[in-house]
Structures are given as C-alpha cells and as structure tokens.
Amino acid sequence: MDLAQVEDLKSDDRLRLKALYNNYRNAFLHFGKGLGASEQTVLDIYQDAFLALRKRAVQGKLDKLQSSLKTYLFGIGKFMLFDALKKEGRTISMENPLQLVDEAVEEIPIVQGHELTKEQQLLRTFFVKLGKKCQLVLTLYYYRGLTIEEIVAKTDYGNANTVKAQKSRCLKSLKQMMP
C-alpha cells in the first residue's frame, strides 16, 4: 500500500487529488469497457469509486491496507460496475476469451450511506451558517477523528489551546442556533 497516496487522499489538496484521479482514469476506463460497460457508465462509476476510496482513506480505513491502492480502487469499481450492469439487466461474460483482465481483481462491496434524518438536515443548515473555520475544526475533530495535536499540524492554528478554544466556541455557537 502506497502510504504517500493514502496521505494524498486524506489531504484535501485539490492538485494532489487531481493527480491521483488522473493517474488511474485511463486504466479504469479500459478495465470497465472490457467488462462491457459504456464509456459514460464507466466514467460515472469511476468517480463514485474514487470518492468511495477517498472516504475510506479519510475515515482511517486504509492505514493498514495490504494490497496496492490501484487494486483496491479497481475492486470497488468492479463491484459498482457489476451492480450497475445487473440493474441494466445485463450480465458480464467472464469467460469471453477477448476479455483482457490484467490482474485478479477482487470485488470490494461498498454500502451506500443513509439519508440524513430530519433533525440532521436541520442541524446541517446551522452547520453551514457557522462559516468555514468552524466547519473545518468540527469536521476534523468529530468526523475525521483527528486529535487536537493533529489538527494543529494540519491547520494554521498556532497551538493546542487555540484549537481547543475554537472548537468549544464553534460547538457553543452551533448549540445556540438550535431551537
């Protein structure tokens, strides 16, 4: 597993993410078309697979991965492609001798997230009103699971106390907005 690439996925750095995205795009296009899907379908799924990959990285689930990032990404993509083709009522013939499968790609099932509840949708409108700085701190701490020290390293806050104070202030503001 290429740790630098996992860090890129976690980074929010648009250029690094774009480089990764472009790195595997053509190979995936070739792979998907080889399974019998149309170009548009493959591209749609590539985006979804890439997003699913990024989400796993961001949630810390790729830190101990053994296989290569490419295999993992393609595994997600394969699962999604099969799913999409099934919905279209088509099956893939894996015995077709013209198929080119360069490596054994194991499917990696992705479960789609649930819709937000009514309370969560309401909270979202307040969250968005908090402004970017608050959203960032709260997201890093309560979603990405970064420690205070890690947040200091990742942002331009000077020290741990500043981060803690900001986090408290933002959470307080959020609570005050609620009915």
Add this chain to the structure above:
Amino acid sequence: MLDKDQLIAKFLTRSLSEAEQLRFNTLLSKDASFRAEVALLQDLNKVAEAEDDAMAKEMVAGFEAEHHNKQGVGKTRIWWVAASLALLLSIGYLVIQETPANTQKLFVENFEPYRNVIHPITRASQQDDLKTQAFAYYEQGKYDEALALFKKLYATTETPYYLFYQANALLQLNRPKEAITALQIHLKTKDTLTQKSHWYLAMAYLKLNDVTNAKKNLEQVVLENKYNVEKAKSLLKKLD
C-alpha cells in the same frame, strides 16, 4: 485519561479501546447530559460527513469535467478556424461584388450563444431543480424550453444573469427585439456578465438590420476593452 469529549470523538470514529468502550457505556447509561451530548455529536458527525461528501463530489466532478472541456476547446478551435475562413471568403466575395455589408450574414458569422458559466451541467448535477433543467436545455440547444425556464427563474429570484441567458436564447430563436429588451434591463444591474451585454446588443441590432445601433454598441465594446474587442473592431470596419 481521556476527557468526555475525547471519548465521544473516539466513539464516533470507532476507535475506542475495550477499556474506553466500557467507560463510555457506563457514562451513557448513568449520565443524562452525556447521553444528550453523544446524540448531538452523532448528528454532527453525520452532517460533517454529508458536507464532506458533497464537497468531494463536486471536486471530483470538476476533475472529470476538465477532460471534457479539453475536448470542447479542440472543437471550438476548429469552429473558429472554419468561421474565420468563412468570414475571409465572404469579405472577398463582398469586395468583388461591391455590395453593402450584409447584416444578416454578419450576424450569422459572429453570433454564438454565450456559454453556460453559471451552472455547468456535470455528472454531479442530477437534481431536478429548475435551474439545472434550464441550463441543461440551454446547453442542449433547446432554446424554447430554456427560455421559458429562465423567465420563470428570473421572476422568482430576480437574479440578473437569467436576463442575459434569456437574451442569448431569444437571439437563437430569432427574436432580437425581445433580446434587446432583456439585455437593456440586464445592463442596468451591472452583474459580471454585463461586460458582454454590449456585444450581444450589437448582435441583436445586426439581426434587426439596425446598423446605426449595432455600431454604437460595438464602439462601446471597444471602449470598455473587456470582451471581443478585436472582433468588434473588425466588425465596425465592415459596417462602415
């Protein structure tokens, strides 16, 4: 030892150790305010996730769109080469024929509906809202349908760029008088697209065979020096 907040954060990201999990469960069962805090932060976790997903989705759609834009630019370049050749040929033809500038010909050679820079239709925009539908019709060249929706959207939101896109659609539909009206209202608003308004007004007047007003607007385009300046200058020469 972790404080309550740290404990909850670890719970949310499923990284509690066994001992920590035990402590968490105890607090949850005994401490009502802790329970309330956990409930709120669980919701916050989901909201942050949804926002993060939305941001990432838009970013990735942007990456994909860049691949298609590159193709688009190639096509646009070819179009402009063809259009320039057509222009050169027609100038040559006019010179030989010694006829006055044909405004309709000039309109056809110079008018191109302004591209959709407001709400690019990408894979991410699968919403059924009016705005997406309107711009999707516009991009597909369904100007009648786009026009109807832009009018509705302007009526409800009063956002100026809808007027600008109405005018573009109207010009495509050969209704230059209405286009002029829309553009004149739009000009008053001074939104970012008003830099292009005078060019499109010139196009509309060309369509109406009103050379005087077409020239007036082209001169304004040159004066403002922001958009299609060279084209305006060369058109002015042809209209003299």
